[in-house]
Amino acid sequence: MTRALLPLLLSVGCFGAEPTNVPLLRLEVKDAIKADARVPCSARLLTPPGQGSSDRTENLAQIKIRGASSQAYEKKSFSLKLTQEASWLGLAKHQEWVLNAAFVDASMMRHKLSYDLFRSLGTNAAPRYAAASRFIEVELNGKYHGVYLLMQPVDDRLVGFQATSAPTTSPALIYKAVDHDANFGQPGHGGFEQREPDPEKQAFWGPLDELNRFVSQATDQEFFDTAKGIASRLDVDNAIDFHLLVLMTSNLDGITKNYNLIRAASTTATPNPKFSFVPWDYDGTFGRNWDSSPVDAKTWLSNRLFDRLLGNPLYKAKYAQRWRELRGKAFTTSNLGRMMDENASTLGPAALRNERRWKQLNYADPQALTLANDIRQMKRWTASRLEWLDTELARRTRK
Secondary structure, X not given: OOOOOHHHHHHOOOOOOOOOOOOEEEEEOOOOOOOXXXXXXXXXXXXXXXXXXXXXXXXXXXEEEEOOHHHXXXXXXXXXXXXXXXXXXXXXXXXXEEEEOOOOOOOOOHHHHHHHHHHHOOOOOOOOOOOOEEEEEEEEOOEEEEEEEEEOXXXXXXXXXXXXXXXXXXXXXXXXXXXXXXOOOOOOOOOEEEXXXXXXXXXXXXXXXHHHHHHHHOOHHHHOOOOOOHHHOEOHHHHHHHHHHHHHHOOOOOOOOOEEEEEOOOOOOOOOOOEEEEEOOOOOOOOEOOOOOEOOOOOOOOOHHHHHHOXXXXXXXXXXXXXXXXXXXXXXHHHHHHHHHHHHHHHOHHHHHHHHHHOOOOOOOOOOOOHHHHHHHHHHHHHHHHHHHHHHHHHHOOO
């Protein structure tokens, strides 16, 4: 029935009309959108009935192509910078927004699923920061451009830091791991980019250099010292949750790159703040690699930092205990399946419109990687992955 209705679904809702089941972002851009510089545009967000108020005014903005290898894909991801902050779709006010194309992700939900999952692991006292997001459709210069994930960037506002305009002696820090040298295996800051503070105003590499030196070169006695060891420099509970997220999702491209390290500014109350992790770039997860190729469910992922933590009896016990806790609630097949189903329901007919816009699919072929087929594969892979990790983590954390 759904396939029979496909031509009708494609003919309504996004071509000069009101949005149907997900919000619609209308972009008007006169110049070619480039990767190396922003170009002017206007943006207006319209919402379906019952999903909040539409933004009937056109927001002046600037837009550019974002991403690295994904720039080669036909459907591009964009970075949108508004002239004024906006609170879109219940998300916190931001001036900059990410429009993620999820071109290699047939389910279009791997980013959202992973970030929502990580945030669910936190508490009010110990939050787990990750980008909040909403599914939208985009109309570019009057033409339907597909489903996108509207996302918050990882910036000072997302992680609760106070914005500062002037250099300070101990600023809040955000470093992004951009290549595989960000593996904690050597001193320095190779593989990282500084995002906060603004590197053009204040380059500030000292704390990251010291963390990498310590992780890569400290003796075991120094590393696990109760007063001056790794627990005085890193939020270890956050790090364990981050590692378990990488393992559960099997993010092959997210253990030695594609993550953020953050640290709050030093204050009188907290003179020695600790680093923590914020995940990023999770389209290559849940059984798929960054290029959408299948991934085996039996792959272990680690780096120098996590190798060292799992080499210590105390941290082995912490890993084992946390895994048991997560397997009782967040990391269950029922919870993950529920999250997948809810995302699929939210996408609804928008997924079919996106498939028709960007993919040449043979719907008569049951092997065609449609959203529905991809979700079925994700669920089977997740069950196999959790079963393997139960055994593997038990083996690796055995005393």
